[in-house]
Amino acid sequence: MNGLDRGFANYGDVAFSRFLRRSFLHASGRSPESLDRPVIGIATSPSDFNPCHRALPELVTSVERGILSAGGLPMAFPTISLGESFLTPTSMVFRNLMAMDVEEMVRAQPMDAVVLVGGCDKTVPAQLMGAFSAGRPAIQLVTGPMSTGRYHGERLGACTDCRRFWARYRAGEVDDVEIAEVERNLATTAGTCAVMGTASTMACIVEALGMALPGSATAPAVHADRLRVGEATGAAAVEIARAGRTPDQVVTPASVRNALRVLLAIGGSTNALVHLTAVAGRLGLRIDPDELNALSDTTPVLVELKPTGDHYMEDLHASGGLAAVLHELRDLLDLSAPTVTGKTLGDLLGEGPRWVDRSVVRPLSDPARPVGGLVWLRGSLAPQGAVIKRSAADPALFETTGRAVVFTSLEDLAARIDDPDLDVTPDDVLVLQNAGPRGAGMPEAGYLPIPGKLARAGVKDMVRISDARMSGTAYGTIVLHVTPEAAIGGPLALVRTGDRIRLSVSEARLDLLVDEAELARRREALPPPPPGPATGYGRLFHERVLGADQGCDLDFCVPPALS
Ligand code: FES
Numbered sequence: 398m399n400g401l402d403r404g405f406a407n408y409g410d411v412a413f414s415r416f417l418r419r420s421f422l423h424a425s426g427r428s429p430e431s432l433d434r435p436v437i438g439i440a441t442s443p444s445d446f447n448p449c450h451r452a453l454p455e456l457v458t459s460v461e462r463g464i465l466s467a468g469g470l471p472m473a474f475p476t477i478s479l480g481e482s483f484l485t486p487t488s489m490v491f492r493n494l495m496a497m498d499v500e501e502m503v504r505a506q507p508m509d510a511v512v513l514v515g516g517c518d519k520t521v522p523a524q525l526m527g528a529f530s531a532g533r534p535a536i537q538l539v540t541g542p543m544s545t546g547r548y549h550g551e552r553l554g555a556c557t558d559c560r561r562f563w564a565r566y567r568a569g570e571v572d573d574v575e576i577a578e579v580e581r582n583l584a585t586t587a588g589t590c591a592v593m594g595t596a597s598t599m600a601c602i603v604e605a606l607g608m609a610l611p612g613s614a615t616a617p618a619v620h621a622d623r624l625r626v627g628e629a630t631g632a633a634a635v636e637i638a639r640a641g642r643t644p645d646q647v648v649t650p651a652s653v654r655n656a657l658r659v660l661l662a663i664g665g666s667t668n669a670l671v672h673l674t675a676v677a678g679r680l681g682l683r684i685d686p687d688e689l690n691a692l693s694d695t696t697p698v699l700v701e702l703k704p705t706g707d708h709y710m711e712d713l714h715a716s717g718g719l720a721a722v723l724h725e726l727r728d729l730l731d732l733s734a735p736t737v738t739g740k741t742l743g744d745l746l747g748e749g750p751r752w753v754d755r756s757v758v759r760p761l762s763d764p765a766r767p768v769g770g771l772v773w774l775r776g777s778l779a780p781q782g783a784v785i786k787r788s789a790a791d792p793a794l795f796e797t798t799g800r801a802v803v804f805t806s807l808e809d810l811a812a813r814i815d816d817p818d819l820d821v822t823p824d825d826v827l828v829l830q831n832a833g834p835r836g837a838g839m840p841e842a843g844y845l846p847i848p849g850k851l852a853r854a855g856v857k858d859m860v861r862i863s864d865a866r867m868s869g870t871a872y873g874t875i876v877l878h879v880t881p882e883a884a885i886g887g888p889l890a891l892v893r894t895g896d897r898i899r900l901s902v903s904e905a906r907l908d909l910l911v912d913e914a915e916l917a918r919r920r921e922a923l924p925p926p927p928p929g930p931a932t933g934y935g936r937l938f939h940e941r942v943l944g945a946d947q948g949c950d951l952d953f954c955v956p957p958a959l960s
Pocket residue numbers: 449480481482516517518556588589590594596
């Protein structure tokens with residue numbers, strides 16, 4: 398450990414650099430002795446634009462308590478923060494920017510280990526990506542989920558219920574007064590979305606990866622357990638610093654496989670697959686589509702949280718937390734996988750929780766669904782892949798051949814989806830083009846609304862296909878992340894209204910049923926890709942972002958073996 402003596406500002410005189418650094422730090426009023434302790438950075442991400450992180454100051458204080466009690470010197474520092482619904486065109490564009498911020502600040506500042514404190518969808522993967530590239534000992538602490546609110550006697554939690562009520566509003570079942578009241582009751586505490594959306598999925602994945610303490614994924618943001626986990630994480634960070642335990646010693650192919658098992662068993666978000674691909678990729682670890690599908694076929698869904706079940710994250714916490722899930726899955730997990738604590742996953746599992754609410758965490762012998770939530774599709778429409786969340790989809794639509802109704806952009810979708818004259822039937826396949834990483838930053842627009850006239854007629858689900866993402870809180874028979882994306886000339890760009898498309902979940906296939914000669918003609922006539930932003934980070938993202946199959950990372954951030 399180097400403590401404050403790591404990586405001096407270069408004045409051409411190292412002794413002077415050290416003297417100057419310590420002089421300035423005395424301005425903080427810390428005791429002179431404390432400056433010789435192991436330095437534990439705390440990467441914080443507070444922002445008024447990120448209400449999910451509202452409780453972060455108190456949580457950081459609990460981390461500092463833990464660090465001090467274990468003999469470390471806590472040094473909190475801010476990075477940018479990404480509030481999911483406050484960023485245009487989409488927070489996805491800025492995940493890699495936050496990762497760069499974290500990486501550079503962890504590397505440039507003197508710290509022996511770092512506690513990463515984040516929660517809202519993109520912040521956790523960004524922090525892990527950055528810390529993994531920095532290579533310094535690190536441990537993740539999530540902010541924890543929101544608690545539910547009440548509306549006319551019904552529990553509400555962001556954001557599956559947001560979508561449910563909005564769909565009812567669009568269908569004319571909910572009026573303006575009611576939707577305004579619902580708006581005020583969906584997100585009523587600090588914390589991340591209350592369901593098994595992307596933030597909750599990432600929290601569970603981080604714990605399964607071994608990068609966070611046991612029990613840390615589910616404690617609600619406003620629960621005392623969250624602060625206890627914060628304190629324990631701070632203390633653990635000092636031990637990790639002393640041991641020099643870097644992320645590459647923790648995250649291995651075995652722990653990534655365990656994380657995929659958990660992703661599948663919790664019915665987790667499709668976004669998490671992109672993020673886990675990017676996070677693992679920073680350590681040179683690849684996710685193999687065939688392995689994902691094999692794991693999916695042998696991992697039942699055990700957790701009954703929205704959007705696939707009826708419960709919320711606070712219920713999972715009260716039902717034993719992720720430990721209850723891991724314990725059920727123990728025969729499917731690699732228990733020898735290391736964790737940030739220095740113990741193996743098997744060591745940490747122990748006997749499992751003494752009581753589990755089986756309406757929330759099903760036993761392996763009687764799962765919520767017999768197979769896992771996600772399927773990686775391939776075929777002529779998605780040569781490099783696409784994903785469907787079968788646990789949130791309608792099985793009646795799993796084997797569908799239908800007529801494409803194409804929207805060429807997000808603007809085209811917005812302009813025509815509710816047109817009463819739109820030529821569309823419930824058996825058609827809605828296709829959205831140019832919403833991938835280069836086309837539009839890959840927003841969560843893959844949850845195409847049911848066309849207004851069909852919604853009013855009672856249609857609840859249709860097959861929908863795009864190169865966009867979907868919120869982890871959403872549901873429907875929705876094919877996402879089609880790669881290569883339309884904006885760089887992928888086959889998705891060649892689809893025209895009236896074409897036939899075949900989806901087969903059982904065969905993991907997605908095919909465009911148009912002959913190759915016709916596709917070649919269309920390919921010739923494609924316009925050149927649209928220019929991206931002319932300057933700044935937007936230009937960097939546009940020019941260097943990889944496809945969804947590579948986690949949408951920037952090509953120069955990925956180790957050469959994977960780029
Ligand atoms: Fe922050 Fe859902 S909006 S976690």
